[in-house]
Amino acid sequence: MATAGVIFRPRRLPEAIWAVAGAAALVLFGLLPWSDARKAVGQGTDVYLFLIGMMLLAELARQEGLFDWLAAYATRKARGSARRLFALVYLVGILVTVFLSNDATAVVLTPAVYAAARAARADPLPYLFICAFIANAASFVLPISNPANLVIFGSHMPSLMHWLAAFALPSALSILATFVALRITQRRALAGAITGQIDLPPLPVGAGLAAGGIGVTALVLLAASALDLPLGLPTFLAGGLSAGLVLWRRRVPPWRLLRGVSWSVLPLVAGLFVLVAGVGRTGALERLTLALQALAERSVDQAAWVAGLLSALACNLANNLPVGLVAGSIGQADVPAPITNALLVGIDLGPNLSVTGSLATILWLVALRREGVHVGAWQFLRLGLIVTPPALLLALAALSFR
Numbered sequence: 001m002a003t004a005g006v007i008f009r010p011r012r013l014p015e016a017i018w019a020v021a022g023a024a025a026l027v028l029f030g031l032l033p034w035s036d037a038r039k040a041v042g043q044g045t046d047v048y049l050f051l052i053g054m055m056l057l058a059e060l061a062r063q064e065g066l067f068d069w070l071a072a073y074a075t076r077k078a079r080g081s082a083r084r085l086f087a088l089v090y091l092v093g094i095l096v097t098v099f100l101s102n103d104a105t106a107v108v109l110t111p112a113v114y115a116a117a118r119a120a121r122a123d124p125l126p127y128l129f130i131c132a133f134i135a136n137a138a139s140f141v142l143p144i145s146n147p148a149n150l151v152i153f154g155s156h157m158p159s160l161m162h163w164l165a166a167f168a169l170p171s172a173l174s175i176l177a178t179f180v181a182l183r184i185t186q187r188r189a190l191a192g193a194i195t196g197q198i199d200l201p202p203l204p205v206g207a208g209l210a211a212g213g214i215g216v217t218a219l220v221l222l223a224a225s226a227l228d229l230p231l232g233l234p235t236f237l238a239g240g241l242s243a244g245l246v247l248w249r250r251r252v253p254p255w256r257l258l259r260g261v262s263w264s265v266l267p268l269v270a271g272l273f274v275l276v277a278g279v280g281r282t283g284a285l286e287r288l289t290l291a292l293q294a295l296a297e298r299s300v301d302q303a304a305w306v307a308g309l310l311s312a313l314a315c316n317l318a319n320n321l322p323v324g325l326v327a328g329s330i331g332q333a334d335v336p337a338p339i340t341n342a343l344l345v346g347i348d349l350g351p352n353l354s355v356t357g358s359l360a361t362i363l364w365l366v367a368l369r370r371e372g373v374h375v376g377a378w379q380f381l382r383l384g385l386i387v388t389p390p391a392l393l394l395a396l397a398a399l400s401f402r
Contacts, residue, residue, distance in 0.1 A: 053238055054239060055261045057243075082126075130182065140170070140349070152327050213245075269321065316354040
C-alpha cells in the first residue's frame with residue numbers, strides 16, 4: 001500500500017508522506033520493533049548526507065545563475081538543431097552520472113536542461129527524459145556513479161580495474177541502447193528547428209564559484225571512492241563549504257538557499273529503509289538467498305539472469321536503494337561473482353521502467369515539479385517499457401561473455 005501511494009501519489013500528496021505512513025504502520029501494528037525501525041533509519045545516514053550536499057550545490061547553482069548560463073551556452077552550441085541539442089544533453093548526462101552519480105544528474109542537471117530547452121524555445125520533455133534515463137543507464141560505469149553500488153558491494157568493493165573489466169561493456173551497451181530508444185521515441189519532437197541565436201552573457205562570479213564547487217565535489221568523490229571511504233560526509237562538506245563561500249562573499253543569510261532545498265526527500269528515503277527492514281523480518285531474504293545458491297549450483301549463468309531480472313523488477317516495486325540493501329546481503333553471502341554483478345545491473349538499470357524505480361528518478365520528478373512540469377506514472381511507464389528492456393537484456397548478456 002505504501003509503494004502504491006509513492007507511485008500514484010493520491011490527492012497529489014508528496015511521495016514522502018506515503019513512505020513514512022507505511023513505515024509508521026509497521027511499527028504501530030507491531031510488525032516491526034521500534035528499535036529495528038530506528039536502526040533502519042540510521043543505515044541511511046551516509047545517503048542523507050550525500051543528498052543534502054548535492055541538493056545544496058544544485059540550489060546554489062540555480063540561484064547564482066549557473067543553469068541559465070549553461071543553458072545559453074548549450075543552445076548556442078546546438079546551432080539551431082534540436083537533434084544536436086539532444087545529443088549534447090545526452091553526452092553531458094553521461095559525464096555527470098559517471099563522475100558525480102545518478103542522483104546528481106537528477107538534482108543538478110535537470111534544472112539546467114529545462115533552462116536550455118526554454119532558452120531554445122523547444123519542447124522540454126525530450127531533453128528532460130534524458131536526465132531521467134541516463135541517470136540509471138550510465139550508473140554502473142564507476143563505483144561512484146550510483147550510491148546503490150556502494151550499498152551492494154559494501155566492504156567487498158572490487159578494485160577499479162576489476163570493476164571496469166566486469167562492467168565496461170555492459171555499461172557501453174546500456175548507454176547506447178538507451179540513446180537509440182530515446183532518440184527513436186522522441187523523433188517527432190526533435191524534427192523541427194530550435195532557436196540558435198542566444199546571447200551568451202559573462203559568467204557571474206557566484207555561478208563560477210558554484211561550478212567550481214561542483215567540480216571539486218567530483219574530485220572528492222573520486223578520491224573517496226579510490227580510498228574506499230563513504231561518500232556522504234565528503235559530499236555534504238563540499239556542498240556546505242561551497243554554499244558558505246558564496247553566501248559569505250555576498251554577505252547574505254542562508255535562509256533563502258535552505259528554503260529552496262527539497263528536504264522532503266530525506267524522510268522519503270528513511271521511510272523506504274524502514275519498509276525494507278519490515279520485509280527482512282519475514283524471512284523472505286534468507287529464502288531468496290538460499291534459492292539463488294541452489295540455482296547457482298546447477299547453472300551460474302541461469303542464476304545470474306534470474307537475479308538480474310528479479311532485482312530489476314523489485315526496484316520498481318520498492319525503489320532501488322532499499323532493494324540494494326537486500327541485494328547487498330545476498331551478494332555478500334556465498335554466491336558467485338556473476339550473480340552479484342547481475343544483481344547490480346538489475347538494480348542500477350531496471351529502475352528506468354517506472355517513476356519510483358530509483359531515488360534518482362524521484363529526485364528528477366521533484367526537480368520537474370519545481371519548474372511546473374508534471375510527468376505521470378503511466379506516461380513514464382509507457383516510455384520505460386520501450387527504453388528499458390533492450391538496455392537491460394544487452395547489459396545482462398554482456399556480463400555472461402566474461
